[in-house]
Amino acid sequence: MEGDHMHRTLRTWFLKRLDLLLHEEQRRFPPHELGRFRVLVGAAALNLALALLNMFGPEAPAHGTLFRAAGILFSAAYLSTLILVRRGAPFRIPALLLCSALSVGIVFAIHLLGNPQAPTHAVIMLAPALAVYLLGARTGLVFTGVMALNTLFLYPWAQAGFRFDRPLFENEQSEMMSFFAAVTLFSGWGLSWLHSASRAEAFAALRASESRLAEMHRSLLEVSRQAGKAEMAIGVLHNMGNVLNSITVSMGLVAERSQALRLSGVARVAELLDAHAGELGTFLTEDPRGQQIPTYLRQLSRELAQEQETLVAEVHTLGRGIEDVRAMVSVQQEHARPIGLVEEVLVPQLIDDALRLMSASFERSGIHVRTEYSQVPAVEVDRYKLLQILTNLLTNAQQALEESARPDKGITVRVEHAPEGRLHVEVADNGVGIAPEHLPRVFTQGFTTRQAGHGFGLHLSSLTAQELGGSLTCESSGKEQGATFILELPLEAQGARESRA
Template identity: 35%
Template sequence: MALLSTPETSQEVPLPPEIRAKAAVGPVRAPRILRILDFFLSETLRNAPPEELVRHRVLVGAACFMLMLATLYLVSTLFAPYSPAPGIAGVLYLAILVAARRARTLVIPSVIMLITLTIGFLGGLFSNKANLEGGVHATNLLLPAFAVYLLGPRRALPFTLFLAVVMDGLYPLYVLRNVDLSSVDASFSLSRFWVRHGMAGLAFLGIWGISGLHSTARDAAHHSLERALKKLRASELKLSSIIESTDDIVVALDPEGRLLVANSAMERFYRRLFGKELELGQTLFRYSAPERVVVWRNRLALVRAGQRLRYEETYEVEGSRLVLDISMHPIFGENGRTVGVTLFAHDVTVRKEAETRLGEMHRTLVDVSRQSGMAEVATGVLHNVGNTLNSVNISTTLVTDKLRRSRVTGLAKAMGLVREHLGDLSSFLTRDAQGRQLPPYLIAVSDELVEERDAMLKEMQSLAQSVEHIKSIVSMQQKHARSAGAVEQVDVPQLIDEALRLHAVSFERLAIRIVRDYADVPLIFVDRHKLLQILINLLSNARHALVDSAQEDKCLRIHVERSAGGERLRIDVTDNGVGIAPENVAKLFTQGFTTKKTGHGFGLHISALAADEMKGKLSCTSPGPGQGATFTLELPVKGETA
């Protein structure tokens, strides 16, 4: 582009060092004759665009040729009776060469050339009185054409007008005043003389016009081409700058996989991977293992067929693992056929490592959450078992006290008397004073023993109920533990009641009123353990909110219904506890956020994740501090007829 524009208008876009290094080529050595001509040009004229340089060389070549002719003419005057005056023009031709050696533009040397030629033309015209029509010779028309070629149409116009004025007026008047027309050839015609010189002047202007039209059209086409090339080069430079500025790998291949274009990122990767420099024209997988070459060829075949590929590939580079996200796209020609392939690769190693760490963290949070849920369940189990054990202890104490005070001891003593008087038992019972008291005593003891038996049976029944309650609590916990991770058909209201039973002791002790509002909802397929974990967490949070509240009538309302569309099941857990500030509602499900002094900040976060895993959603609303809160769990209703 720089060679197609003048130094005054050329604007070079700065290239990055990498692009300049790739684009640099060695100087082209010009032919000897051109090097000789360039010697007479200044540095500025020598470095002009190609079309301008051609004009410069033509001017210098013409000056050298005319200088040689003038020199030969001067030498010939030494041996012939010619006037040396025409040879003096050689000084002007030498001045042209000196001016071209120092000038920054072609104007001054061109003006000197045209002045020299005009002087020669006019000198020969006015000095040759024998040939009155020399000015109309066709060779003279080269003067305006040469002027337009060297100076351009505008600068050549005054020179052409001057020649036309001379031909149309000055020279004919000169002839009429200084030439004896009577001595001229009899065929001479004055009218013909005026017409021919007038026509010659018009021909000078016509040649200027035609040359100017040609020059203007050529310059317009040249400038249009130059602007298009400038835009193209600017676009190429911008594209090259973008390709070089990215850290991603950018490659262009031919249909056979040979390398056409590669940016610096690709060169660095190739050098790290193979320890060799990237070579244009070679296949991209030249040094790859045979099995990888087969894979690459298969991919190229698919892309040549018009497909776009995107995949991830792992490389071992300098002892470290590198993961690239690679995309390959076909390049289509005008006929719709694939003429090449573009390949883009982005380093996703950091993202993959982050995803791995995130997965490990998620698994850790799930484990911690399950442990926390197990702790919540265990706490509820222990509360219920502890409360039941109190009843067991009371029943055991009562039975022990009754046995300790039992009248069985008195009965044993009475039976001892009966054994002593077995031989005379009838006389002992009728005649002996102690014997006569024995039957009433036995009757009384018998009545008391019956009462003791009824009381102990009652306590034993109570003890059996307490043990059965403990067994049901343990059995329920074993059922949930056994179904962890399994998707099964669940009766949601029944599962909510089981979760409430695990917190029953706390709710009773804290005088929390439970309001159940269950609509007729279908069974749903969910992970029982995850759903129970969410419910226990929500009930635990509600219990804490009610404990910290100054509300006298502490109430927990649980509402279950099916959505209007029937595709989702909704569970609302509402309390009238301490409430939640508006700025904290959006943060509730963020990991590590908690409003409780002893909270760990991941219970609700894990519950929200569990809801997402079940294709559900966990949300919260609160009118504000002191006005309670509502946690809403939405779950999909699917597989009802399974």
């Protein structure tokens, strides 16, 4: 274990040093692209160090002026490779420069040494293998051909003084070694090509899988979003249904009380008064029927006053119900805007809108809502998406309270500043709470502890918060301890921050 840890530490240290030679944008490339850049700068740096060592090392005086001049030229090529990469040049340009300098350098060193076995040295495999990895099989074949041509013809011809009347090889053994060296070069190219082709197929399959996975994720996100919209609509309709039910009850009571009014007796009194209009005083004082009329009218007046009070109260209830429905429709119309439209939104005002949508439902459930708003600026956000999150959180808090047996059901909504230019919104309830083992799964799609739930609301809210550049978290001390959902949002939209940066 200790050896593995040391290996990982050294590997990380080495890769970080290589990354210092890369352009900042190149460091963010996918792993396979980043790996090619690391090999490129690593090979260039290593060959630059070797060239400088040969130029200024202890063996340098024995090499002569030509070797020094070549060393300067190759060092400049390797250094130029590093500079091109650091400045963000297209990958192929520094890769071609490196492979060309390396190939020419190997050929030059072979001819300078003059050893008959030099063309068959293992170092001749380096340039073709590196070219295949960095530049692809076709370009790598060109470099392989150059090295094979030098092994089979150019170097033997140079050893023969560039004369065609002399044999290219001193003996059959040298000829066979050169031949097998060339075969090995092309075999190495073939193996490198097979490896590169396999890697290309693997990456193509990986990209296809990632594409399918991304498409599935988009589809799943859309399904979750539609389910969340449906849940929000169901919540609004549920609240509106409660209000309409109250309106229906009030209308029935008004109709019943109106029909029960004792108006027929008033009509009979009017008929008696009309019949005795000429002797009204005698009728009211001497006739037994007339003597009962004042008492009847006093009693009727008291009853009508009571009925009026009852009917006025019911009419006020009807008016409040109609106003609640109008407010719900108004809020829905106000926030029914195209998704993706970013605008400045006052979050406390938006929370008040969400609370108005659910006020009737909260009242019937006996839930008291308290708001604590700090002075905060407007945020740049998609109004509809934020309203959807807030409504889901309030609905979740209401459901937790309805499952609780405590009489003092309450929801507290707080809005305040958060560090690093963010806004902090809390929705806390004193309901049934969340068990510790369930807390990590609260935002998982499909997770719910309610029989009638489907686990879309909080999952969608979490995804939507991430889309807005924020986060949604949950805290709870356990069962029957309530829960607090914390929404953090940037004050500026993500696009505005990136453009300003």
